[in-house]
Amino acid sequence: MHEMTFAEAIDAALERAMADDERVITFGEDVTMLRRNLYVRFGPRRVRQAPISESAFLGAGVGAAMAGLRPVVEIMLVDFIAVAFDALLNEASKVKAFSGGKWNVPLVVRAACGGGYGDGGQHEQCLWGLLSGMPGIAVVVPSNPPDAAGLMLSAIQSDDPVVFLEHKLLSDYWLDYLGGASRKSVSFDVPDSAARGKVDVPPVVVQIGEARVVSPGTDLSILSLGVGVHRSLEAREMLLKEGLNAEVVDLRTVTPLDIKIVTESAKKTGRVLVVDEDYIGFGLSGEVAAVLGEAGVKCGFARVCTESVIPFARHLEDEALPNTRRITGAAHHLCES
Amino acid sequence: MHEMTFAEAIDAALERAMADDERVITFGEDVTMLRRNLYVRFGPRRVRQAPISESAFLGAGVGAAMAGLRPVVEIMLVDFIAVAFDALLNEASKVKAFSGGKWNVPLVVRAACGGGYGDGGQHEQCLWGLLSGMPGIAVVVPSNPPDAAGLMLSAIQSDDPVVFLEHKLLSDYWLDYLGGASRKSVSFDVPDSAARGKVDVPPVVVQIGEARVVSPGTDLSILSLGVGVHRSLEAREMLLKEGLNAEVVDLRTVTPLDIKIVTESAKKTGRVLVVDEDYIGFGLSGEVAAVLGEAGVKCGFARVCTESVIPFARHLEDEALPNTRRITGAAHHLCES
Amino acid sequence: MKPDFEKLYFQMARIRAFEESLARLWRQGLIPGEMHLGIGEEAIVAGVLDHARNGDGLALDHRSTPPLVARGVDLTSMILEMLGDEGGLCGGWGGHMHLFSRDHLAASSGIVGSSAPLGAGFALAADYLKEGGVAFSFFGDGAANQGMLLETFNLAVAWKLPVVFVCKDNNWAITTRSSAVTGGSLTRRARSFGMPAYRVNGTQVESVWSAALKAVTRARAGKGPSFILARCCRMEGHFLGDPLVRVFEEPVKQTMEIAPPLIRALLAKPLAAAASRCGHVGYIGRVIATLGGEKYLTRRDPISHAGGLIPEQARDRLDREAELEIRDALAAALERKERHA
Amino acid sequence: MKPDFEKLYFQMARIRAFEESLARLWRQGLIPGEMHLGIGEEAIVAGVLDHARNGDGLALDHRSTPPLVARGVDLTSMILEMLGDEGGLCGGWGGHMHLFSRDHLAASSGIVGSSAPLGAGFALAADYLKEGGVAFSFFGDGAANQGMLLETFNLAVAWKLPVVFVCKDNNWAITTRSSAVTGGSLTRRARSFGMPAYRVNGTQVESVWSAALKAVTRARAGKGPSFILARCCRMEGHFLGDPLVRVFEEPVKQTMEIAPPLIRALLAKPLAAAASRCGHVGYIGRVIATLGGEKYLTRRDPISHAGGLIPEQARDRLDREAELEIRDALAAALERKERHA
Numbered sequence A, B: 001m002h003e004m005t006f007a008e009a010i011d012a013a014l015e016r017a018m019a020d021d022e023r024v025i026t027f028g029e030d031v032t033m034l035r036r037n038l039y040v041r042f043g044p045r046r047v048r049q050a051p052i053s054e055s056a057f058l059g060a061g062v063g064a065a066m067a068g069l070r071p072v073v074e075i076m077l078v079d080f081i082a083v084a085f086d087a088l089l090n091e092a093s094k095v096k097a098f099s100g101g102k103w104n105v106p107l108v109v110r111a112a113c114g115g116g117y118g119d120g121g122q123h124e125q126c127l128w129g130l131l132s133g134m135p136g137i138a139v140v141v142p143s144n145p146p147d148a149a150g151l152m153l154s155a156i157q158s159d160d161p162v163v164f165l166e167h168k169l170l171s172d173y174w175l176d177y178l179g180g181a182s183r184k185s186v187s188f189d190v191p192d193s194a195a196r197g198k199v200d201v202p203p204v205v206v207q208i209g210e211a212r213v214v215s216p217g218t219d220l221s222i223l224s225l226g227v228g229v230h231r232s233l234e235a236r237e238m239l240l241k242e243g244l245n246a247e248v249v250d251l252r253t254v255t256p257l258d259i260k261i262v263t264e265s266a267k268k269t270g271r272v273l274v275v276d277e278d279y280i281g282f283g284l285s286g287e288v289a290a291v292l293g294e295a296g297v298k299c300g301f302a303r304v305c306t307e308s309v310i311p312f313a314r315h316l317e318d319e320a321l322p323n324t325r326r327i328t329g330a331a332h333h334l335c336e337s
Numbered sequence C, D: 001m002k003p004d005f006e007k008l009y010f011q012m013a014r015i016r017a018f019e020e021s022l023a024r025l026w027r028q029g030l031i032p033g034e035m036h037l038g039i040g041e042e043a044i045v046a047g048v049l050d051h052a053r054n055g056d057g058l059a060l061d062h063r064s065t066p067p068l069v070a071r072g073v074d075l076t077s078m079i080l081e082m083l084g085d086e087g088g089l090c091g092g093w094g095g096h097m098h099l100f101s102r103d104h105l106a107a108s109s110g111i112v113g114s115s116a117p118l119g120a121g122f123a124l125a126a127d128y129l130k131e132g133g134v135a136f137s138f139f140g141d142g143a144a145n146q147g148m149l150l151e152t153f154n155l156a157v158a159w160k161l162p163v164v165f166v167c168k169d170n171n172w173a174i175t176t177r178s179s180a181v182t183g184g185s186l187t188r189r190a191r192s193f194g195m196p197a198y199r200v201n202g203t204q205v206e207s208v209w210s211a212a213l214k215a216v217t218r219a220r221a222g223k224g225p226s227f228i229l230a231r232c233c234r235m236e237g238h239f240l241g242d243p244l245v246r247v248f249e250e251p252v253k254q255t256m257e258i259a260p261p262l263i264r265a266l267l268a269k270p271l272a273a274a275a276s277r278c279g280h281v282g283y284i285g286r287v288i289a290t291l292g293g294e295k296y297l298t299r300r301d302p303i304s305h306a307g308g309l310i311p312e313q314a315r316d317r318l319d320r321e322a323e324l325e326i327r328d329a330l331a332a333a334l335e336r337k338e339r340h341a
């Protein structure tokens, strides 16, 4: 076990995969600098810098994966996937079905996501709900270093497309670059336990589609992922003092959703609170409600999500993203009604 | 009142809006032919043909709307929005928030959607769930000629971006073009009452965000939209014979969802079945479950949606899209459990 | 180097016969949905793909059958696919716009322009996995205005990818004349990104062949992409049953359908603009006339041209062989379909 | 026609002073997130926008403050916006990458390339609503590889839109040297779509001004778009606090952070490729050196050049005026912010 930052854990997994398998390559804008450690080891053929042409190079990633490589394509911030959306929606996610199951796309799309550092609404989105709104791809969102490494390994080993989202509040270098963390005078609410942690060497694979109960509880289930898990854990502490014992579940994978753990937890506590940094509508929180409904679990339901475009001003942003005040408020409301 | 086809109703509304307001223009690929009646009346400045450059001309639509026009931009089939997704996700839907509420985007995006005619998985998607997964835009899906005309008028009058989706099974010209309906030997399951109907002249505005109870019932609520409404009505007839009295609600607007009618209907019947031609996951059906949960309505829940990439073969497609067999089956199952 | 004209002619004849058999099946109602044929593009496909080798990649658009025929994909399984049979090339899931053959590293997409990034991806993989391998990316003149295609030109040059971009320029994108919505020139466009561009008459197989030789040789030598602009004719309208072509085929019926709303629009009040409106009606008429005209008036049939390059005897023999091959494939497909029903 | 050099210089001085005050606020931690300055681009912005009139549109990228300053947007409300104050230009919702001024028909976006379609849209509207109106679209050399921008070149030509595309070419996109990922030439690219293209030294305001005069005149006359490629220097790194620039500013601290993982990677087993790995480390070093170098070694400051075009006295007076204006705006903003806190 090594103590690693969240970012180091991801790159350690990627490095391991690249060392083990020549077919694994990575490309995207600025990767020679962003992944300079990999660049030094593997050179410009396997760590390739790309022009600002996301649809071209993500589409090329699909083709390269079909032709036998295992590309890890970086889209910098997930917000930018919008300019390359066709490569996911109409190509990568459909090849397997279109080919009658005969051809697959072992592609990893890696992107940073999430807010909390004052960059505004075009750079801080999560979009995992939107990305999950098509059959044929998996979307994973780790919340700590070992999961980050384990899910990156899984993603690379997967024979089908996987979107790997790396929350910027957990990745020190993103926070440094985009948040301007070179300044002593700015601060971020970074969950410490998440930004660093012990990681096995080599990392242990975390299966795609497996959630994890982080803290068992009895009164309500808080389902979350990414930074939301840590906000939920903090809220859990506050709620405990106020007499409520919340179970916190880290979903880890958005799609395919771990229906088993979700329904088990809901059945146990009878109340579900989804804490989701993504937009409230038509996304993950809704899907959770639907799978509970389909499973016949009649439980209380509430959600704390992002309800608007993410505002720029830090104080507005802090209110817009799920925070402990909103989580505990919703938890109390849910348990009282 | 005039008897009109679904397609005529939409274009009548658009024609009326163009005649009334010089700022209304329409552009897109092949619109001079697709909208040739409007072209004859209004000419090439107001009915403009565009190159196959969706992100350029949809993005230009955003700018034009910000600068004082009221563009109706055609994206042909909604599947193609993928190549222009940025214009919606990061531009049109965000201008109002970004400008602190001072600037708005009166843009209509018009696109055909839906399947049932054998074109396969890149041309028959609905995507209304995905399009609703961002704050700041409205998405409407009419199911009959008067609603089609009324919602098109509303969309054009709206000061904010609206996506207007026209189901191809209801629009005769799309079916002719894409389904190859020039052949006597092919047939489509077109709901007659939907493809033609009486429309007021001028058309009566249908407010965005207002659902409609099409057929009241007591045992379960079937919530649907577009062609699904007609499949649901057919299923309703079958269920009646089998002793179940279903209420059918036409949602008409995906976002903003008519929470009032949805929850009222659910409370009344105690069981909700969402019939949604869009993909099952992370979309409309989930959102319905969530708003019910949030409203504290503890009811049975089920959904009949599209669960995979839409297959090409007609017999596979007919099974993949919501059909009366699947709807009645789900209704019985829901009422028994 | 000189091409083997008989071989080229044979490929073209096979393609034509295959496309015609699809047209018949479609007209009989056995194939659903849209059907875009490559009739008129035979010389481009045969001329380019004569240079293809095993393991080369093939990225295709909505007119994907001709290249697949040329590359030797099993014809019966392609027909079965169109018929929606589970024994089809893609188990009935792909259909005519989404034909995939992993064995031939061949994939198609109905999203205009997407064959460019896909081809670049195949080429990228070749760069790692297949010494001297290349990828072919086929698309139309309309696609040449699609952003993802344009940026792929740049990517391919920047990464020196072994890809050959082939633009089948029929000057139409459905009902839009490309010249009316395309600025500058497509060969200059390609060159401006830093790659060689060739403009050829796409109805003359020998011209295509020679340009493709240069492009492929360059790609195999690791020198990067090239662009071929091949002018051709859209002989069957945009797709089968194209309503604008039908005006020519069933003038009375179609005019009765098209005209009344146009007349209503022409006379809509206020009438102020009636004169210019007549001009607009004229435009509609002209587009229809040109569109239909291409089908009925064209004399630029690539097959006739290629036939002129070989002895009449050989031509007859190859025509017969092609016919037979397609007929057999069709029979096998229909028989299997029958058995399944 | 000749420009009014004092006016141009004054604009440039205002912009520089404004950007520097933002830099100070950012360094003090009063502005969150990324902050991309337009220092080094003053001559381009002033030279182009000297031709702007009331009602012209302005589509901007992530370096949007200089054009907004030049167009006369209220400086205090811009500063308040960066400070996240509800009295800011956008109520604190937009921030530095999303500045919108409806009154000035000016909008920005942080999505690279999107200022092209936006500008085209402004130009389209001008075509209907504002006789002789034009739109300006500003973007960088990196953006010139973005598909939506390339296809907008075509759209603008096809629709003869009155838009002036201005590429501020600093040869970098964050840490990527554009010349390494850009094929061909950008002016040829623009011309290949059918519009005139001008290549100018973007640190010399008079050159920019003259090219812009031609472009704007053409657009106002209804003759369509033009493209201006203006070479400039990125004097402050990609954004404030750019880690690669910091290597120059705090060499010991930063090297301690950057080096160890590089050394680990250099020595990772198997060691076979150690020699080429040294080359890779060298590359990283070179990029950092060049990046930092631009800031510390550059002599191509557009302000010094423009200052040389006017009498020293005038320069001092204009510098003072600009300083004062910015200082007042800043003071007003901070005071209001104080009051609100």
Ligand SMILES: Cc1ncc(C[n+]2csc(CCOP(=O)(O)OP(=O)(O)O)c2C)c(N)n1
Binding pocket: B029, B052, B054, B076, B080, B083, C062, C063, C110, C111, C112, C113, C139, C140, C141, C142, C143, C144, C168, C170, C172, C173, C174, C238
């Ligand atoms: C992104 C996208 N936009 C629009 C369409 C609809 N469409 C299908 S084919 C076509 C015309 C394509 O023209 P061209 O590339 O010249 O090919 P051709 O049909 O002439 O062979 C269009 C617009 C599409 N499939 N994808």
Ligand SMILES: Cc1ncc(C[n+]2csc(CCOP(=O)(O)OP(=O)(O)O)c2C)c(N)n1
Binding pocket: A029, A052, A054, A076, A080, A083, D062, D063, D110, D111, D112, D113, D139, D140, D141, D142, D143, D144, D168, D170, D172, D173, D174, D238
């Ligand atoms: C679509 C998209 N891709 C990537 C980014 C990240 N990004 C922000 S600025 C930038 C570099 C832009 O380079 P250029 O256009 O030359 O402008 P410069 O910063 O040099 O002024 C990149 C890649 C983005 N914002 N949007």
Ligand SMILES: [Mg+2]
Binding pocket: C140, C141, C142, C168, C169, C170, C171, C172, C173, C174
């Ligand atoms: Mg064409």
Ligand SMILES: [Mg+2]
Binding pocket: D140, D141, D142, D168, D169, D170, D171, D172, D173, D174
């Ligand atoms: Mg640059």
